[in-house]
Amino acid sequence: MMFSFVRSASLRVFAAAVALGASLLSAATAHAEVDQAALADEADGRNWLAWGRTFSEQRFSPLAQIDRESVKRLGLAWTLELPDMWNVSTAPVAVDGVIYFAAGYSVVHAVDARTGQLLWKYDPKCDPKKMRMAWGSRGIAFWKGKVYVGVQDGRLVAVDAKTGQLAWETQTGEPGDNRYITGAPRVFNGKVLIGHGGADFGRVRGYVTAYDAETGAQAWRWYTVPGDPAKGFENPAMEMAAKTWNGELWKQGGGGTVWNAMTYDPVFNRIYLGTGNGSPWNQSLRSPGGGDNLFLCSVVALDADTGEYVWHYQTTPGETWDFNSSMDMVLADVEVEGEPRKVVLHAPKNGFFYVIDRENGKLISAEKIAKVTWAEKVDLTTGRPVEVKGARYDGTESMIWPGPGGAHNWQPMSYSPDTGLAYIPAREMAGYYDARGITPATWDPLREGPLGVHAFFDDIPKSAGSSSLLAWNPATQKEIWRVPTPGATGGGVLSTHGGLVFQGQADGRFVAHDASTGAELWSHDLGVGTQAPPITYELDGKQYVAVLAGWAGGQMLMGTLSAQHGWVGREHSRRLLVFALDGKTALPPSAAPSGEAKIVDDPAFIVDPQKVEYGRRVYGQNCTICHGVAAVAGGYAPDLRASPVPLTAEPFAAIVRDGALQSRGMPPFAELKDEDLEAVRHYLRERARYEPSTWEQVKTAFHFIVVMIKMQLAKWGWIG
Structure with a gap:
């Protein structure tokens, strides 16, 4: 009886809270x-x-109440x-008294822009296997009462802006692929456009897809690099691009992902895509013999209604350095030789x-x-x-x-x-x-x-x-x-x-x-x-x-x-x-910056050099993106040299392979075998004990100096 009373009371409190949130949202938004x-x-x-x-x-605001004087x-x-959000590297939008943003694994928040009160939160429940990319969401889109967000597992989601309820969702990737989404969708002409990342993690052929903003039905898709010519080309642009590649790029994917930059131009009714690097980076592997490798590292203009190719400009032909052009593209009117020109301003990686x-x-x-x-x-x-x-x-x-x-x-x-x-x-x-x-x-x-x-x-x-x-x-x-x-x-x-x-x-x-x-x-x-x-x-x-x-x-x-x-x-x-x-x-209490990681060790742990070398590769392929290069954490995930967990095999396996800390953002790596985990443990112990000698530091510096001298000699034509 008491349980029923408490349960009933809890439900009434919950219902009241939901009603209050809806009331606040209604009051905040016209x-x-x-x-x-x-x-x-x-x-x-x-x-x-x-x-x-x-x-x-342009990321420019005409507001001027806050100026140089005020x-x-x-x-x-x-x-x-936001204590439960591990990543907030995102740009919000503000619409009629509400701030919307996606944080962590694309969890959408609606916040009263006057008071900071959370109005609702929608969690799309990202697939744990795609949590390994660890980039989070960089932005969202808003169109006619809906919030749009790309989920890291490849879904595009539309959420009702008033209620936080799912309106529709669609999977933009393919089963088992390396594609993931971190960038902000763009909306225009009743369509929502989304790209993806993944070219740095294996075989991926880049593309962008436009969907109906109301229903989620696919409107058009445009690939950024050609596929297998034996299967035919999707359009003349892909046939043109294929002539700039050598070898069998479709077996490597090619890359060219549009993971960030997409700009709509209402003057010409076009979309400008900023395309990514090749997959693999090394051009001699993906396109032996060279070639421009269209449309890698390019600005590509498409017709916004049909997705048909209009023009392109390639910033880095035959790219081989990860010099992608996925950085933002700004539309502006700039005077050139005394005449106003409608231009794209672009500062890519190169x-x-x-x-x-x-x-x-x-x-x-x-x-x-x-x-x-x-x-x-x-x-x-x-x-x-x-x-x-x-x-x-x-x-x-x-x-x-x-x-x-x-x-x-x-x-x-x-x-x-x-x-x-x-x-x-x-x-x-x-x-x-x-x-x-x-x-x-x-x-x-x-x-x-x-x-x-x-x-x-x-x-x-x-x-x-x-x-x-x-x-x-x-x-x-x-x-x-x-x-x-x-x-x-x-x-x-x-x-x-x-x-x-x-x-x-x-x-x-x-x-x-x-x-x-x-x-x-x-x-x-x-x-x-x-x-x-x-x-x-x-x-x-x-x-x-x-x-x-x-x-x-x-x-x-x-x-x-x-x-x-x-x-x-x-x-x-x-x-x-x-x-x-x-x-x-007043700023809420904040922890002071931490000092250097406090390394832990077990003197009884005997490091096996062969396991260290194997563990170095396993760590590099699975752990670096979160825990840092050379096991030196950059601040996102814990420094594993300072963690006691890897000192013992059982708890290490429970966390890494079995997902014991999945609720705290640590995804499971179920495919790792006992020997993989053991090798990583040896690598971490080697890293924890590593102290470069003065001679090693001198050798490293000397090595880089030699590389630079060789490059300069090559530039002068003194060596091949």
């Missing part, structure tokens, strides 16, 4: 029609309706703690800033924004890069700037039509590529890995990379100002009509810069570092600025270079912070 006209409206800054605010993807009064209005004519895809200009050693310049007559001799590592080794992390990565830039400047989170970091002994006849993806280069097993020191916030003039292709930022990765950028540029930093500060000079005008502690891009919106005549903060994303791979900031995923906050003029809310 749900103006978010449609084609709204997403094309650059003048209305009240809402932030899409990944880049509007179709142009920004000093900016304070915290409210925060929402270190050049491109201005491309939107009407015909012709290159207008391209200049370096960072240290670039793989190419001297881009020839404006041919539109092709002039490569440096020796930059390609066919059967040898090369050190190249930039490296696979790029001079600009997924963290979006912003363009201000007020200043005419693009604001770019830029990076300086080399890449080391070693293909010695790897040929099409000898390559074993299970042994060397799917990239086609030897795996990198050394820690990445703090000195390996740096970052900056760069103000760049696309019209003149000149740097206007550059401000150093902490570490090797800066957060996404927002610019405003108030003359400000906002960016979250790896050191845990949220900073406002003068858009004209770069001077720092204001900053606030976030309690943790962030990569997420901020947004701004207006409610009841008040301007707000919002940003998600939490340590995760690609920087977790980079060992000490990332770990230097002291953020650890399970120890430090994940939160949404919203600022307004004269905000008085």
